[in-house]
Amino acid sequence: MQIESKCIHEGYTPQSGEPCALPIAQSTTFRYTSAEDVAALFDLTKEGFFYTRLGNPTVDALEKKIASLEGGVGALCTSSGQAALFTAIATICKAGDHIVASSSIYGGSFNLMGTSLKRFGIEVTFVDQTLPNEELAKAFRPNTRLVMGETLANPALTVLDIERFAALAHEHKVPLLVDNTFATPALCRPFDFGADIIVHSTTKFMDGHAIQLGGVVVDSGNFDWTSGLFPEFTEPDPSYHGLVYSEAFGKMAFIVKARVQVMRDYGCCQTAQGAFYTDLGLQTLPLRMERHSANALACAKFLESHPKVERVCYPGLASNSEHAKAQKYLPKGCSGVISFVLKGGRTAGAAFIDHVKLVTVEVHVADIRTCTLHPASSTHRQLSDAQLADCGIEPGLIRLSVGLEHIDDIIADLTQALEHA
Numbered sequence: 001m002q003i004e005s006k007c008i009h010e011g012y013t014p015q016s017g018e019p020c021a022l023p024i025a026q027s028t029t030f031r032y033t034s035a036e037d038v039a040a041l042f043d044l045t046k047e048g049f050f051y052t053r054l055g056n057p058t059v060d061a062l063e064k065k066i067a068s069l070e071g072g073v074g075a076l077c078t079s080s081g082q083a084a085l086f087t088a089i090a091t092i093c094k095a096g097d098h099i100v101a102s103s104s105i106y107g108g109s110f111n112l113m114g115t116s117l118k119r120f121g122i123e124v125t126f127v128d129q130t131l132p133n134e135e136l137a138k139a140f141r142p143n144t145r146l147v148m149g150e151t152l153a154n155p156a157l158t159v160l161d162i163e164r165f166a167a168l169a170h171e172h173k174v175p176l177l178v179d180n181t182f183a184t185p186a187l188c189r190p191f192d193f194g195a196d197i198i199v200h201s202t203t204k205f206m207d208g209h210a211i212q213l214g215g216v217v218v219d220s221g222n223f224d225w226t227s228g229l230f231p232e233f234t235e236p237d238p239s240y241h242g243l244v245y246s247e248a249f250g251k252m253a254f255i256v257k258a259r260v261q262v263m264r265d266y267g268c269c270q271t272a273q274g275a276f277y278t279d280l281g282l283q284t285l286p287l288r289m290e291r292h293s294a295n296a297l298a299c300a301k302f303l304e305s306h307p308k309v310e311r312v313c314y315p316g317l318a319s320n321s322e323h324a325k326a327q328k329y330l331p332k333g334c335s336g337v338i339s340f341v342l343k344g345g346r347t348a349g350a351a352f353i354d355h356v357k358l359v360t361v362e363v364h365v366a367d368i369r370t371c372t373l374h375p376a377s378s379t380h381r382q383l384s385d386a387q388l389a390d391c392g393i394e395p396g397l398i399r400l401s402v403g404l405e406h407i408d409d410i411i412a413d414l415t416q417a418l419e420h421a
């Protein structure tokens with residue numbers, strides 16, 4: 001099936017007389033009639049549901065759908081995108097390990113990796129993802145166990161050269177983890193370019209309607225965990241009477257370990273109701289991403305020619321430094337988020353925000369509604385212009401997440417708000 005059909009039909013196939021819409025299994029537990037059945041579930045020799053933290057039929061349907069969309073062997077839904085990244089890392093890394101990550105990533109992921117993981121004894125080296133391979137190789141250490149980056153970075157809008165990063169990771173016998181939130185599988189499938197693990201904040205375009213927080217970890221099934229660098233995959237797990245993941249689950253070793261060990265112990269699971277909402281959003285994902293991308297490109301072109309705008313950042317523009325990579329990795333469109341800088345700085349930015357009408361002011365992106373934010377007067381308002389510059393944020397910077405309203409209405413609203421900027 002093509003992605004449009006998969007988004008509608010994968011994960012749940014109703015039998016004769018069953019509901020067409022995905023049923024919400026609003027139950028923490030599941031009934032069994034024999035001790036033997038329950039024992040087999042606990043020994044992981046039989047598949048089935050017994051407790052919703054570890055698996056639930058509604059969440060399972062969503063996991064199967066997302067795994068299929070990304071071309072993976074399995075997926076695990078989590079309570080948020082942050083939880084997805086943490087779960088993926090905790091499945092691979094332990095105290096004493098090291099990660100090489102792009103510095104061009106989401107702020108929440110930067111905090112998790114740069115600050116919180118340190119408290120667990122995991123160190124991260126952040127690299128400029130545009131550096132040549134010889135320079136990037138210097139960031140690797142004997143204890144490096146993972147490489148991480150974002151397909152289309154939030155909010156920097158840089159494009160990761162996935163093939164180059166996968167080759168670099170594999171030379172060092174470690175997996176490449178890609179956060180594919182902004183691209184979604186409708187615009188890019190990182191496994192096709194050699195990535196090993198994918199995470200998403202499903203909160204963004206996958207849900208798409210700003211109603212449900214969630215995340216997902218997807219396993220390509222392609223990474224070889226038996227090189228000796230990952231003893232937790234090849235040596236007995238005492239918490240499962242000596243189970244060896246690589247032997248018992250083969251290509252599924254990573255995603256099974258993520259569920260039965262990390263999800264069991266850290267517990268950041270998605271709910272049945274949450275999975276239902278996310279699945280509902282996913283059903284129209286390809287259609288929405290096409291329009292988000294087309295509307296964003298039209299807005300970017302409009303802003304680029306506007307006299308009050310100094311600069312526009314959108315990889316879909318020929319003038320953008322990421323454009324060549326975008327043509328390779330995002331040929332169907334560059335998603336819905338753009339940023340631009342107003343010539344009038346902080347005052348102009350605040351005035352623009354005060355005058356938008358159709359466009360909503362939100363601390364969010366990837367919404368069906370066009371929404372905008374001026375960091376210098378909101379999230380970063382305590383900072384001086386010099387401190388803003390240190391964060392790479394210009395006082396006149398505006399973030400715009402272009403929604404699904406008619407393009408003429410969006411541009412009309414931008415036009416009138418810019419008159420005040």
Ligand SMILES: *Cc1c(COP(=O)(O)O)cnc(C)c1O
Nearest residue numbers: 080081082106154181201203214
């Ligand atoms: C929003 C976001 C996250 C965090 O997701 P939450 O669902 O808010 O926890 C992680 N990565 C990227 C790229 C994001 O945009």
